[in-house]
Amino acid sequence: MASIKDVAAAAGVSVATVSRVLNEHPSVSADARTRVLAAVADLGYRPNAVARSLRTDQTHTLGLVISDVLNPYFTELARSVEEEARALGYSVIIGNADERPELQDHHVRNLLDRRIDGLLVSPTDGGSPLMLDAARAGTPMVFVDRWIPGVDVPVVRADGRAAVRDLVAHLYGLGHRRLAIIAGPAATTTGSERVEAFRAALAEHGLPLPDAYTGQGDFQAESGRRVTEGFLDLPEPPEVVFAADNLMALGALDAVRARGLRVPDDIALAAFDDIPWFVHTDPPVTAIAQPTGELGRLAVRALVDRIEGRPPRSVTLPARLVARRSCGEPATPTPSLSPVQRSTS
Structure with missing residues (x-):
């Protein structure tokens, strides 16, 4: 060379x-x-990019720490981040936290040591001293999807509360009254927000959320399976299980099928975070869809604004309900399309 x-x-x-x-x-x-x-x-x-960075104090490299690379939502998010960064002249180094705070901090520390220009993070919890210190030190940083309350960092996220309200109204209209939730970790903002939105939406229809119908998951499939098995063992199982993310929904579906039961004939299923293959399951899964690609693009733009001296801003986009047939909806001649299919049609 x-x-x-x-x-x-x-x-x-x-x-x-x-x-x-x-x-x-x-x-x-x-x-x-x-x-x-x-x-x-x-x-x-x-x-040599590293040598040049020592002279210019800029590497044109961004760090992205996502919560779980196996989650299709975060896979799509990472792809949109990489595409937008490349269009703006930046490369991206990705770290997978696997929903583990200590692994998240390991990646954050390594990325900062590599002299990245800025950091995108979807926090696995709300109490990382390392990220708090980095934010206070002025490290260009943007939270995407999740955030740490009280930390002065721009946040790019979707607000799912209205969509959860729409989901509960939809389920109520279908005649369902016993609704249960597989909640995400309370230490994450999305975990706590979704269960509280679900509880508030039930209250609007005069429906309770008994402790027995609230299962604690961790945004991974095995927890969805475990919690759903517990629901099915109740003397009066719920009529609907709402999983607060797509992986837990897949785990719930596994648990239902392992008992020889059918969705929605025996129990209905809905999910937060739509994924492309939900339209291909039998029946297609009713889900709340987030504008994932747009969130990734806007997060990169906010971070580059911060790096290049322009004032960044937080952005909140709406999520939306995509009704299919997993909750007993009537069959339609044309099946609902996933967000990915809509964007390419």
């Missing part, structure tokens, strides 16, 4: 002149600039 010395020799200039050309310094003559760029092209020279 060619070195900067090779470029200087080929162009007939000093190494310092090559460095000034590569860093777009205005003091280089047009002739020298032309010769250096020609030598760079001929030799296929690629500047």
Whole structure:
């Protein structure tokens, strides 16, 4: 691989002149600039990004720490972040926290050590001292999907409360009265927000949320399976299980089928976080869809604004109910499309 010395020799200039050309310094003559760029092209020279960052104090690299790479929601989010960052001239390094606070902090620490320009995080809990310190130190940072209350960091997220209210009204209209929820971790803002929205929506229809109908999950499939098994063992099982994320919904579906039961004939199922293959299950799953791709793009723009000295802003977008047939809805001639299918049709 060619070195900067090779470029200087080929162009007939000093190494310092090559460095000034590569860093777009205005003091280089047009002739020298032309010769250096020609030598760079001929030799296929690629500047060392780390070395350059030491001079410019900028790496054009963003860090993204997501809660669970196996969750299709976060996979789609990461893809939109990478695409938008690339369009704006940045690369992305991704860390998977696997819903574990200690692994989240491991990735955050490593990313900061790599001298990234800014950090996107979907926090696994609300009490990471490392992220609190990083935010207070002025590290360019944006929270996406989840956030840490009281920390002065822009937040890009979807508000699902209206969609949860729409879901409960939809279920009530279908005649369901015994509604249960598989809640996410209370330490996450999305976990606590969704269960409280569900409780408030039930109250609007005069329906209780008994403790027996509230199961504690962790946003992963096994917890959805375990909680649903507990619901099915009750003397009076719920008529509907609402899983507060898609992986827990898949676990719930597994538990129902393992008992030889059918959705929605024996028990209905709804989910927060729509995923493309919910339209392909039998029956297709009623779900609350978030504008995932747009959240990723807006989060990158907010972070780049912060990095480049423009005032960033928090953004809240609405989620929406996508009614299909897993809650006893009547069959329709044309099945509902997933958000992914709608965007490509």
